[in-house]
Amino acid sequence: MKRIIIHLSLILFLISCFESGEEKQKEKENKETIFLTTLYLIRESGNCIKTDTTLTNNNRFCSRRPLGICSVNQLILTQSELNVILNEMRTIQNRTTDCQESILQSGILSLKATTALETENLKSKYTFQVAETCELEGFQTSASARFATFSEIQWLESARGKIAKGAKTIAANGFLPQANRDRANSCLQLEFKDWEKDLAQGNNENKILVEIVHP
Known part of the structure; x- marks a missing residue:
């Protein structure tokens, strides 16, 4: 009987320890979640003056x-970031052949990763607040x-944003042959959602601005 009581007591003690440890772990995880959420909200707050x-x-x-x-990093294009843009461009190129001219218009093919010297020059040229x-x-x-908005800026600077803007530019150019404009419109119709087309057009027409200069 004593052995049974001892065994039961030992089991209850172990369960108590386990529950206490589990509660402590949950409390630790909750604190970490709150900290990360707060850090995220802080990082996502404010606007940036360059x-x-x-x-x-x-x-x-x-x-x-x-x-x-809000730092010089917004002006720097790393090789990994460039690779993401090029991969996304190729995906669109392979999926929608009518986007070829819009890709050329987008300027993506002329993008280069920022060099160390260029980075230093940017650091000396710009300050951020x-x-x-x-x-x-x-x-x-x-x-x-x-x-x-910041999410709109991210999209406009992505491959999709650049190509959509290129397509909108071609489609709106009355001096280009109709065939070119038709392909650009086809690219927009087949590849892009309505909100993407509206955002690209709004940016091209300076109605949706990435940044503005102080008067």
């Missing part, structure tokens, strides 16, 4: 880029325009 130190006037530019990317909002710092868009 100053061109080589200019004396109209040298401050503001965008919806948040704190986490996080602001609560562009508007509070005196940056105002016209009534017919608005800032692009």
Whole structure:
């Protein structure tokens, strides 16, 4: 009987220890989740002011880029980032042949990874400041325009964004042969969603702005 009681007591003790450890683990995980969430929210907050130190006037530019990317890194294209753009371009090229001219128009094929020397030059040319909002710092868009959100900026700078803008540029150019414009429209119709086409057109027409200069 004593052995049974001892065994039961030992089992209950072990269960208690296990539960206590599990609770501690859950508490630790909750704290880590809260910390990571807070860190994410901080990194995604604010707007970014970029100053061109080589200019004396109209040298401050503001965008919806948040704190986490308000640095010279936004101007640098790494080789891995370039590879992502090129891979996405090839996917579109293989899937929608009518996008070929739009790809050429997009400028993707002329992109190059930023060199170490170019990075140093960019660091000496630009400074960056996080602001609560562009508007509070005196940056105002016209009534017919608005800032692009950070997610919209990311899309516009992606391969899809660049190609959609290229297609919109070709389609809107009345001096080009109709066949070229038809292929561009076909590219837009077959490859892009309505919101992508609207965003590309809005950016081309300066109605959706990645950044604006302080007047």
